[in-house]
Amino acid sequence: MVRKDSHKILDCTIRDGGLVNNWDFSVEFVQNLYRGLSEAGVAYMEIGYKNSAKLLKSEDSGPWRFLNEDFLKEVIPTKTETKLSALVDIGRVDENDILPREESVLDLIRVATYIKDVDKAIELIEKFHSMGYETTLNIMALSHVKENELSEAFAEIAKSPVDVVYVVDSYGSMDHRDVDYMISKFQRMLPDKELGVHMHNNMQLAFSNTLIGAEKGVSYLDSSVYGMGRAAGNCPTELLVSYLKHPKYNLRPVLEIIEKLMIPMREKVEWGYLIPYTVTGILNEHPRTAMALRNSEDKDKYVEFYDRLTSPEIMVK
Amino acid sequence: MVRKDSHKILDCTIRDGGLVNNWDFSVEFVQNLYRGLSEAGVAYMEIGYKNSAKLLKSEDSGPWRFLNEDFLKEVIPTKTETKLSALVDIGRVDENDILPREESVLDLIRVATYIKDVDKAIELIEKFHSMGYETTLNIMALSHVKENELSEAFAEIAKSPVDVVYVVDSYGSMDHRDVDYMISKFQRMLPDKELGVHMHNNMQLAFSNTLIGAEKGVSYLDSSVYGMGRAAGNCPTELLVSYLKHPKYNLRPVLEIIEKLMIPMREKVEWGYLIPYTVTGILNEHPRTAMALRNSEDKDKYVEFYDRLTSPEIMVK
Incomplete structure (x- = not known):
């Protein structure tokens, strides 16, 4: 039903799914995923976190938690039309790790923050923006944010160079009315920004809520293949790809990813409706x-x- | 968000779930389910099919496929406020099997039909109605019904004594817009009937679609515990019970059913998002x-x- 080509799917299987398997994806897995998502018409693949191993206990995490540019160039020697993104957390990223965009495999850097650190997030975004990256600001745990705090944050965000601002349902507690209310508010307060949604599936509403967002004009739709992500997981990429009605979308390569990569993965680690x-x-x-x-x-x-x-x-x- | 006490949950775990396990539920299972659903505030439990074993290949089905009144009285010797329902299929029910309501454990008989047999369904409904039962008409495979066929059927249904008419998404292919459109149409064409929704979860939209129905004024909301039902299954009872905001609803007994009955069942037979x-x-x-x-x-x-x-x-x- 959503027919306009105004939406961009951002697949975060590796980044959010890494929270389930400690980023233990093989290089081949990531390469096959990238190829499949490219064929499926997915606009962005989030290939991991760009946090600093120096600032975090690493706990033997796989390489997708602390992305390294030299490594990434080996993994993805040739890019498709599908752009690559990385997420950073406030206080966990070393800005000196970030190359200028023209030297980087990455196109988009997303900054995740709790409401109290929005000013720090904006500082980072200004830096990444000046280095040539596309940027998003993802306000986590939105369902716990007080209205007045949010209003104050909006004033700062509106003045910042950030391209996209995300509504993040960290706890999977939002229904369609909550999403409708939040999107309307973001649109009213941030009329010059594009919006994104990142929904969790605790109440089997991630896909439905993402569609509500898409219909209200949200551009960036987060998903992951077979819903792989922390706890209840995310909006499934396969459902978005089959639902959005643009010729570029192709379900078949996503089914191939599920069959070859996700079913074996789901046998080793768990996520979803539990x-x-x-x-x-x-x-x-x-x-x-x-x-x-x-x-x-x-x-x-x-x-x-x-x-x-x-x-x-x-x-x- | 749906706060009015205008909704009735109809749990069809045994009837629709029986399509998964050939109705192989123990008497104790059904008794525990009935007790749990009663404590949870569920209005109806559909305890099986009231089809005739003479008219169907039985394939060693459990007793919930061909409900027998004497057996039912042993299973449920004392009824709670939760009413009992049974489903019949056109051409598979022997009307002579049905006792008058005052001699029956059942309160509600639901008639499932394809559009071409709506006249036969209405005949049955007239009979059951005259025997004192509450009745529903469930038009299956609605997403394959032509508009003109449906309009003709509505004319007959409007004149019938049926209490409730169901929108049944047999193939799990409807989204919120489809549900909205169908409910509006049913409300326009059948202004004197109550409505029901029975959704399937193929695209993870069963719960969301049921909420759309509830908000538009649909009274009868079908569900099953842990979504147990044919193929992708149904709207999960636990989600409806936790969402509808009336003091009578209580999630805890549904969690108990899932823990004690449904998790072991799911290890033996499969349904859900596959x-x-x-x-x-x-x-x-x-x-x-x-x-x-x-x-x-x-x-x-x-x-x-x-x-x-x-x-x-x-x-x-």
Whole structure:
């Protein structure tokens, strides 16, 4: 139904999926994914985090957590029309790691931030922008942000050079009305910026919410193949590719990725519609308690988990 | 967000889920489900089909496919506020099997029909209605019905005594706009009937579509616990119970059902978001080809399956 070519799919399988498997993707996996997404008409592939290993405990993470330009040039020697992006976190990125865009494989740098650090995020964005990159600002945990804080942040963001501002449903707690309300607000407060949505699937609403965003004029639609991403995962790329009605989109290569790469991956690590994530989504909470539960022997003790999270005496938040 | 107490959840775990496990639910399973759904605030439990074993190949089906009143009275000796329903198919029900409502455990009989048999469905409904039952008419495969056929059917349905008319997304191919369009049409053509929605989850839209229906004033919302139902399954009961904002709804007993009954069941039989069902949903087709694939050695050969279903030379429909 959404027919205009005004949308860009940004596939974050490697970056967000890395939160599930500690970025343990082989080079071949990433190369095949890039080729498949290119054939599918996906505009951007987020190939990882560009955080600094010096500023984080690395915990034997795979190379997609701390992207290195020399390595990336080996992985992707020839680029297609699909652009490459990387995400950075406030306080975890070393600006000196970033090459000017003309020397980089990356096209887009996205800055993820909590509301309290929006000023730091804007500083980074100004720097990346001056180096020639496309930029986005992703305000995380939007469902916990107070209205007045958001209004103050908007004033700063509007003046910044950032290209795209994201509505991020970190906890998978938004429904279509929440998305509609947020997008309207962002459009009103940031009339000169493009918008993006990054939805989580705790309540099986990631795809539906992304469509609501697309219909309201949001340009950047985040997704991942087979929904791979932290906890309940994301809007599935295969559904977006099949739904958006532009001739460039092609479902077949995405099905090939799922068959060859994602089904074996899903047998090793888990994400998706699992009840503890549904519970944290319903309660509008960070999924960390649910992730801990799924890593324990009690992983299917949903009632005990629910009681713990909803008990007025023993709050775990 | 949907706060009015104008909605009734109808859980069809046993009836629709039976299509997955050949109705192989133990009596204890069904009793625990009934108790849990009652505590959760669910208005109706569909306890099976009331088709006749004489009119169908039974294939060793469990007892919930051919409900027997004496058996049902043993299973549910004491009823709660949660009413019981059964589904019948045109041509598969023996009217002489149906007791008058005051002698029956059942409260509601639902008649499922393809558009061509709506007249037969209405005949049955008139009979059940005169026996004291609440009745619904469920027009299956609505996404394949021609507009003029539907208009003709509406004229007959409007004159019938049926209480509720359902929008059934048999193939899981509808999005929110389709649901919005259909509900508006049903409301315009059948202003004196209550409406229901029965959605399938091929594109992860069953819950979202059900919410769209609820907001537009649809009263009867079909669901099943953990989404158990044929192929991609249904709108999950746990999501509806947590979303609808009336004090009678209680998520905890549904979580208990999932933990104790559904997780072990899902390890034995499969349903839910599996790519072949997504493909038939996208193509607006009956899932039978996808079900056959999942029962074969080629169950994860998605690309081959997609090619087969979309090839202009070798149509499998």
